[in-house]
Amino acid sequence: MSEEDDEIVLQLADPPNCARCGGPGHVSAQFSHSWKNASGEEVPGSREATLCPVCDHGEPGADGLLTFFKAHESLGASELETFHNLAAAWVTVARARQADQQQLDDEYERFRNGEL
């Protein structure tokens, strides 16, 4: 995987609402996410995750970033590194979760098609 494939875009201003509960999100992350279709071809795509203070509460990776948002109304230059580290930890967990979901959907589809 090249560096370019792994680009993550964080949106702090007006992030979209949480896809799970519809509440306001703190920050959203867009990252590349490729998967294999039924014929085994790599399908490039991108996914988005929103950090939600309700749904992500108690999640490893998300909690650190949520606590950070509680403590900091705005992002100062001195907090950038902390923010960056916490955001990276959250995105890692969010990506893994979505990949799992993709795999589950895929397996369910194959099950329905009688391939499993």
Ligand SMILES: [Zn+2]
């Ligand atoms: Zn939510």
